[in-house]
Amino acid sequence: MQERYAYYPGCLASLSQKELDSSTRAIAQKLDIELVEMPSVTCCGAGDIHEAKPDYYLHISARILGQAEQMGCDTILTICNVCTLNLRQANKALQEDAALLNRINDNLKEVGAATYQGGVDVRHLLWEVSEGNGYDAFKSVAVKSLEGLKVAPFYGCQILRPSKILGFENPDQPQSLERLIQACGAEPIDYPAKVKCCGFPIVLAREDVALGELVQPLEQAVAAGADVIVTPCPLCHLSLDAWQRKAADFSGQELGIPILHLAQLLGAAAGIEESELKFKRHVTRLSPEVKAKLQMPSVVGTEA
Amino acid sequence: MTEIKNAHFTTLKGAYDTETMEATLRIRRYDPDTGKARFDQFTVTVPVTASVLDALDAIKDTRDGTLAYRKSCRMAVCGSCGMRIDGGAALACKTPMKKFVDAGHTITVSPMGNLPVIKDLVVDMAPFWEKIRAVKPYLDTRDEEVPDKEWRVSPEHGDLIHKESLCILCGCCVSECNSMESDPDFLGPAALAKAYRFVGDARDTDTRERLRDLNGAHGIWDCTRCYFCNQRCPKGVDPRDAIAKLGAESFKEGFVRDEGARHAKVFVDSTYKGGYLRETELVPKTIGPVNAIKDIPFALQLARAGKVPNPLSPHKAKDNDEVKRLWKLLEKEAKGAERPRAQHPDAVREG
Numbered sequence: 057m058q059e060r061y062a063y064y065p066g067c068l069a070s071l072s073q074k075e076l077d078s079s080t081r082a083i084a085q086k087l088d089i090e091l092v093e094m095p096s097v098t099c100c101g102a103g104d105i106h107e108a109k110p111d112y113y114l115h116i117s118a119r120i121l122g123q124a125e126q127m128g129c130d131t132i133l134t135i136c137n138v139c140t141l142n143l144r145q146a147n148k149a150l151q152e153d154a155a156l157l158n159r160i161n162d163n164l165k166e167v168g169a170a171t172y173q174g175g176v177d178v179r180h181l182l183w184e185v186s187e188g189n190g191y192d193a194f195k196s197v198a199v200k201s202l203e204g205l206k207v208a209p210f211y212g213c214q215i216l217r218p219s220k221i222l223g224f225e226n227p228d229q230p231q232s233l234e235r236l237i238q239a240c241g242a243e244p245i246d247y248p249a250k251v252k253c254c255g256f257p258i259v260l261a262r263e264d265v266a267l268g269e270l271v272q273p274l275e276q277a278v279a280a281g282a283d284v285i286v287t288p289c290p291l292c293h294l295s296l297d298a299w300q301r302k303a304a305d306f307s308g309q310e311l312g313i314p315i316l317h318l319a320q321l322l323g324a325a326a327g328i329e330e331s332e333l334k335f336k337r338h339v340t341r342l343s344p345e346v347k348a349k350l351q352m353p354s355v356v357g358t359e360a
Numbered sequence: 361m362t363e364i365k366n367a368h369f370t371t372l373k374g375a376y377d378t379e380t381m382e383a384t385l386r387i388r389r390y391d392p393d394t395g396k397a398r399f400d401q402f403t404v405t406v407p408v409t410a411s412v413l414d415a416l417d418a419i420k421d422t423r424d425g426t427l428a429y430r431k432s433c434r435m436a437v438c439g440s441c442g443m444r445i446d447g448g449a450a451l452a453c454k455t456p457m458k459k460f461v462d463a464g465h466t467i468t469v470s471p472m473g474n475l476p477v478i479k480d481l482v483v484d485m486a487p488f489w490e491k492i493r494a495v496k497p498y499l500d501t502r503d504e505e506v507p508d509k510e511w512r513v514s515p516e517h518g519d520l521i522h523k524e525s526l527c528i529l530c531g532c533c534v535s536e537c538n539s540m541e542s543d544p545d546f547l548g549p550a551a552l553a554k555a556y557r558f559v560g561d562a563r564d565t566d567t568r569e570r571l572r573d574l575n576g577a578h579g580i581w582d583c584t585r586c587y588f589c590n591q592r593c594p595k596g597v598d599p600r601d602a603i604a605k606l607g608a609e610s611f612k613e614g615f616v617r618d619e620g621a622r623h624a625k626v627f628v629d630s631t632y633k634g635g636y637l638r639e640t641e642l643v644p645k646t647i648g649p650v651n652a653i654k655d656i657p658f659a660l661q662l663a664r665a666g667k668v669p670n671p672l673s674p675h676k677a678k679d680n681d682e683v684k685r686l687w688k689l690l691e692k693e694a695k696g697a698e699r700p701r702a703q704h705p706d707a708v709r710e711g
Binding site for chain 1: 447448538539542543581582584586588590591604607608618620621622623624626627628630631635636637642643661662664668669678679680683685686687690694
């Protein structure tokens with residue numbers, strides 16, 4: 057589809073969730089998307105900097121947006137809900153308040169950083185491939201049907217709400233993940249908690265409150281007969297995957313459901329190899345049956 | 361079916377002489393005497409301009425007088441008619457029926473969440489009011505002498521709490537609060553938006569005590585940022601944003617000991633030190649080294665999957681000196697800034 061984006065993987069995909077970065081790069085190549093690196097960016101603040109130091113948050117966001125502008129990119133591609141909301145929220149504030157943008161640009165200039173003129177959009181990978189040209193492009197590269205795979209979509213919060221900042225789809229009845237699951241030949245599973253919170257932002261500070269939230273999508277997806285859960289957010293992924301055993305103890309029932317990043321699901325349907333999708337970096341491992349349904353050739357061949 | 365006498369509609373028809381439509385609603389009923397719940401479906405003729413509340417009125421007037429719901433002003437001011445429409449809390453009086461009728465969609469109406477149901481669509485608001493009371497929803501100027509003229513608040517200072525002042529206490533934000541579902545004692549979005557309305561008030565002198573109370577268990581750091589409150593609020597209060605403002609005020613006043621605040625501080629410090637988040641510092645600095653050691657078996661599970669970055673060679677973004685200089689510049693600016701204070705009327709009496 058020959059699109060060019062400033063690529064903002066964010067902290068998690070660059071550090072603990074490297075499998076997401078690797079899968080994204082692989083699927084982008086299939087889709088003929090050019091990802092332009094942003095080597096000088098900081099963390100988006102994840103809502104934490106917004107909460108602790110709101111003025112600093114606006115400045116570092118303007119610096120990130122300004123760098124994309126300087127690179128000649130009009131769109132930043134994100135692969136994380138939290139990055140998407142935080143950058144879009146700051147972008148809206150900066151675009152709507154010229155006095156604020158001027159003051160921030162003066163400060164950025166003073167420290168020798170890129171300034172921002174207000175001309176950049178921030179879009180999540182999910183939005184780019186679930187409709188329009190991106191969707192058509194994905195359909196054309198989805199060569200392997202994942203027929204028989206039951207996939208529970210888990211949206212997470214900050215790609216849906218607040219819709220006045222995100223606004224891609226109806227936040228109560230989203231359909232973008234379902235559309236892509238079907239495009240992969242798999243079957244979407246419906247359950248009420250798919251639009252609720254995974255608890256991750258408070259899993260360290262308030263573990264019990266967070267686990268009370270996390271168990272809902274896990275229990276419901278398992279009860280609905282899903283083979284895997286797919287999510288567009290690496291924070292939700294970490295919560296659903298790495299905290300799953302704690303959630304099982306909290307819930308008092310066995311869960312054991314593998315969690316896929318969106319890019320991994322798309323990658324499997326596009327025939328990308330396991331060496332790039334890196335399922336072995338998950339805490340909740342994929343069973344041979346699930347791997348077979350994901351069309352991973354290793355189960356057919358040598359791997360036990 | 362259309363032959364059925366519709367008293368409510370007759371009144372409206374007389375008043376407005378408007379076009380009509382057939383509206384179908386599926387309503388969750390709850391009978392406190394039997395403790396049983398069920399769904400009833402009704403179709404009523406209403407004007408095309410009818411709200412969901414108008415349709416409920418038509419049902420109560422012409423079909424089933426035992427249907428219970430709250431209402432008063434009918435114009436999105438009193439905050440009485442909060443209820444779930446297709447699962448999402450909204451004011452029935454502010455939700456037009458026509459879009460559903462046009463789509464051929466039968467709406468499901470049920471009581472708000474996170475509050476006990478008394479009957480049908482009526483919830484017990486007592487826990488809601490208890491939390492509002494807990495944040496001292498009144499101006500405290502005890503450190504100041506009582507003036508004989510009114511306080512003067514500049515428009516700029518008024519703007520600081522304008523959004524939070526719009527709250528009509530309907531409870532829609534609380535209905536889908538994910539943290540409150542998990543911790544029923546969480547103060548929640550409505551009470552916290554109210555708390556900011558006074559923390560941010562230039563006349564209030566109780567700021568530090570208020571913030572100290574809000575930084576404990578069930579306080580601001582319980583919020584999981586699910587943003588259901590901003591999504592549901594019918595008045596644009598954006599309670600989640602008010603909670604973030606309370607966090608920022610807490611930092612200004614030096615309340616940084618809650619695990620939530622310590623968590624936030626690691627993000628701030630990480631950008632300064634290297635750009636990206638220092639994930640390995642997040643756990644010990646949030647929950648403390650002792651609890652972090654207790655969690656070692658869990659950390660090992662993560663490490664086995666390659667999810668623990670090497671703490672000895674942390675990520676370093678290019679040109680991060682810019683960020684360091686920026687941080688220092690902003691901290692210098694913030695040091696000079698004073699907390700917004702209203703002018704005591706006596707001080708300006710002569711002016």
